[in-house]
Amino acid sequence: MEKTTSTPKGGLLGQSRTRREFLGTSAKVGGGIAAILATGQAPAYAQERELRMLVWSHFVPASDEELERQFKEFGKQAGVSVRMDRVAHLQLPAVLAGEVQGQKGHDIVNVSNSNPHLYSDHLEDISDIYGEIGADGGGWTAETMGKGRKGEQAALPWYFISFPLVFRKDLIAEIGEKVPDTWEDVHRVGMKLKAKGHPLGIQLAHSADANWINRGILWSHGAKLVAEDSRTVAVNTPETVEAFKFVRALYKDCMEQEVLAWDDRNNNVCMISGKCSMILNPISAYRAAVRENALIPGTQNLIAEQIEHVIPPKGPAGRHMCASFVGVGIWKFAKEKELAKEFLKYHFQKDNQNRLLVASKGYNQPVLAQFADHPLYSSDPKYAFATEIGKYTHSLGWPGVPTAAAQTVYDQYLLPDTLAECATDRLSPEDAVAKLEKQMKRVYKRLNRKY
C-alpha cells in the first residue's frame, strides 16, 4: 500500500497535493522555465502576434482614449492583439533610452522633436509611408520634422501644439488700441497695459515655453541659431543682437521680474487670474478659464469671454513661431514592422485624424495641410487662428532639422538664459549673443563629432 503525506483538504491553499504530486509538478514547471530561458522563446501557444505602442500620457485624456479605440479597432481588423502603454511625458525619454539600450520593447513609439535624429540608427526608415500619407493629406506643413541623420524619414510628424498670441480683448479696447499684429504692436500695447497693472507674460526662465516663444521672436527678427545644414552655429549676427535688444525692451517696458522664474503653468495662471493682458500659449489658458468659470476680478464677467487668440506677431523678417512637434516612429528592432506601418496608414486616414483632433479638443493640431481646416476650428472664432498657424510654425533647429545638438541647446536653456542676462542688464545684447554663440559652439563641436 502506497503511503502518502497529505495536507488537509481545502483550506487556505485550496486543493491539497501529495508530496509526490508536488515534486512532479515542480519538476515540470522548473523544466519548462529552464527550456524557455535556454531557447529565449515562449512556447508556440503563447506566441500570438501582438502590436505594441508606447505613447506619452496626453494632458487631454479623451485624446488617449480615441487613439486606443483606433488601435484596438485596427487590431480587430488585422486579427492581432494590441497593447498600448502610456507614460508621463517627463518619463518618456528614459523609457525610450532603455528600449534602445536593451534593443527590445514596443513596435511603435512616440518620438518627438529631436528624437528621430537622435535615434536615427534605431528607427525604421518610413519614407515610403511618409510620401503616401503626405500625398493623401495634401502635403506636410512641417517638412523638417521627423528627419534622421542621413535625411531619411525616421518618424512621421503627428501633430503640433502651437503658440498663438493670447490676449484680453476688453483690456486692449479700454486703452483704445487694436489687436497687435506685429511685435512692435505688442511692445506698444504691452507698455500701456503694464502701466494699468496688466503686464505681458513671456517666460525668460527654465521652461519649455521660454524655449519655444523666444525662438519665434528671434526668427521673426531674421535671426537664426543654426544654419540650414543643421550643423553650423549662425547665431552671432546683427539681427540676433536686434532681437535681444527687443526682448530686453519687452521685459523692461511690458513685463515683471516674475517671468524669470515662471514655468509652463505660470503664464496660464497669470492670464486666468486677470493679471496678465497678453501671453503666448497654446489654447490651454482659454480652456482652463472656461472649465473653471474664472471671473474678471471685481466683476461677475467670465474671463473666457474676453480671451482671444491670433496668429503669432510679425517681425521685420516675417511671422515665425517655434513649437513642439509630436512624432511617431517604428523601431528597427520591432517585431511587427509591417503591421506597425499598416496601423500608421490606417491612423492617418482623414476620418481617424479628425476624430483624434476632436477628442483632443483641438490641442492636437494637424501637420497635414488638408486636415488643418477642420470644422472645430472654423466654427469657433476663438480657434480661427488654428487653420493658419501651421504655415508659420517651425520645429526646433529651424531652418535645419531638430538634431541632438539643437536639443541640448534647448535642454540647457541657453537661449532663455542669455536673454534673461541681457534683459536684466547683466550682459549687454552684444555680449549676451557672443556668450550664446560660445556656448552653442561648445555643444555643436562636441555633438557634430558624434552625429
Place this chain on the structure above:
Amino acid sequence: MEAVERTRHDLIRPPARPVLRVLRKMAGPDIDGYGFIMPAAFIMIALVVYPFCLAVYFSLSDAFIGEESQFIGIENFEYIITEDDIFLITIRNTLLFAFFSVVFKIVLGMAAALLLLKALRLKKFLRGSLLIPFVAPTALTTLGWWLIFDPTYSHINWILENVWPFYALGIGPYHWLGDPDLALYTCIFVNIWRGLPFFIITILAGLVSIPEHLYEAADIDGATAWDKFWKIAVPLLRPILAIIILFSTIFTLADFNIVFVLTRGGPINSTHLFATYSYVTGISNHEIGLGAAISLFLFPILVMIVIGLLRLVRRDTSYEL
C-alpha cells in the same frame, strides 16, 4: 586504535573531502564564514559596486545612450572644467548650497535640541511632530514650498504686502525663485527645513544620553551653563555630530528634488547642482558619459571628507569622576 587518536574537533565535524580540505588549507579556518557572507557580498557587488564601476567607466568614455562607447580617458573632465561654463557655476552653487545648509542645520539643530531637552509641556507631541518634514516625501513637500514661493502669488509676499508691521516697514515683495541672487538661498532654506528634524532628533538623543552627574559635578566646581555646554555637551556629542554632518553633507551634495521642483536649475543657472545638471546632461541630452563625469566630479573630495569625519568619530571623549 585510530578512533582514539581523533581530536575533539574531528568528532564534531565530519571528515572533509579532499577538495574542501585543500580550500580550507588555503583560506584558513574561516571558510564557512566566507560562505555565510557570500549572499550579502553578492548583493553589494550587484547593486553597489557594479553600478559604481559602470559610472566610473562612463565618465571615462564617450558614452551616449543607445550608442557604442569608447574609452577617452579624462577628456570629459577636461571638457567640463575648461569649456563648460555652466558646470563652473554648478560647482559654486553646490558648494554654497552644501555649506550653508549643513552649517545652519547644525546651529539650529543644536539650539532646538537644547530647547526640547528643557521642554516639559507637550514634549512627546513636539518631538513627534518635528519629524514630519523629514518623513514626508520631499517632492511633495517641495511642491508646497513651490506654491508658497510662487512667482505670481507667493504667500510670503502676500503677508509682506498686507500684514502689519511688514507693509508698514516696506519689506518686500521678493522674487524668491526669480531673482538669480536670491533663488539659491530659497532652495537652501527649503533644504534646511527638510533636514533640520534629523539633526534635532539625533542631537537630542545624544544630549539625553549624557549622564546627569557630569553636569552636577561641574555645578559643584562652579561651571557656568556656557562652560557645561562647551566642555561637557559638545565634546561628548562629537561622534554623533560627526556622523550627522557626514550624512547631511553627502545627502546635501547629492540633492536633486528640491532644485528640480522649485527652479529646474534656473534662473540663469543660478541654482543648478551636480545632480540636476548631471540629469540634464546625462538623461535629457543622452550624454551619459559627460553626465557621469559631472556627478563623479566631487567624489574624491567626498572621500576625503568621509575619511576626516570618521577619524574624528574614532577620537573618543570620556570623563571620569
